[in-house]
Amino acid sequence: MKILLLEDDFAYKESISEYLQSLGYDVDTASNGLEACDKIALNVYHLFIFDIKVPEISGHEVMKYVKSLNITTPIMIMTSLIDIDDMAIGYELGCNEYLKKPFELAEMKFRVAELMRKYYSVGDKSIVFIDKIYEFNTASKDIKFKDKTINLTTGEMEILEYLLLRKGSFVGIDEIISEVGNLGTNSVDIRMHIMKIRQKTSKNFIISKRGLGYKINA
Template sequence: MKILLLEDDYNYRQSIKEYLEDIGYEVDEASDGLEACNKIKDNTYHLLILDIKVPEISGHEVMKYAKRLNLQTPIMIMTSLIDIDDMAIGYDLGCNEYLKKPFNLAELKFRVNELMRKYYARDDKNLITIASVFNYNTVNKTITNGDKTINLSSRELDLLNYLLYKKGSFVTINELISELWDEEINSADIRMHVMKIRQKTADNFILSKRGLGYKLNV
């Protein structure tokens, strides 16, 4: 599993990177917020570990950027800033875990392993298999295929969750429009969202039948 580590202190960053690699993780590193954003844009990660006070743009801005990309990747904040206002900002932005500096590497291992177990455990009762090879976690709203995470937009996730709610039955386009978006979009928009989900997953991820609509292949 792949982790992005944002930390501007070189020695501190290398120490954490080497430790995480020793316990089996692949680690990509960034020394400033802008570099982290570029790597998030170009790569898929299972966890983001972000320092807050870094050059270029802050860790909080990196979190905002990740959320604008509709990423569901869990985020751990690693910082010496622990007053209640800073913590509130982090959690409001979608932080899943706080780790106060300085910390013991054994604590880092525990917290990273726990996040990975919570979000990616194969025996999770909230994990649903779709089209034989894709696993959808209904808690964190992520789709994985092996070690690859598939990122969907908010409307694509809305569509997926409604089809999951109606699993076993075909759902008409009119029902999707009225139940999900209250006629804010039209049938062409629905078809576009289905097409994009299939492009990101597989052609048989969502099944369709003329006159009946769409059904999730679970």
């Protein structure tokens, strides 16, 4: 699970980042609001942790930017601000959790874990992450990027599911033709399906290697 941490205090940023990484989270950091917005535009995160009083633009402005992109990622605010008006602004902008500085790292651990459980049902093995930024639900057969569903045809979905069964290994075209439904009987048909999957996702979604076939990293 990937977290973006916005914090301008170096010591706070380093200690929180290192602690969250020790718990198994993938952590990106930003020292100011503009840097955070740039990273949000380019990456998919499962949790935002924002300080409010940061350089360039405030954490509140970053929250507005998140909402303008229709991103539903949960947001935790950590701040020394205790004024009720500041708290009200945070919740009105979509804050899901409020952590007052100073705090114990153990408190952050439990609050982060609860948000992950609530919003992602962590431990649900039906969720598979592909290329680190795509989420595939093996139960509902939905694939999403930034909470937006990607529509695949039946043939494209069958190839995706088979590559996931063989995840981490290259699969030859002959094997795909033999094992996966009615996809066509020649390599041109398979390549066309894979090309369309890449067009709907990214060129690195399915990796190819001459002589070995195709592989998906999940």
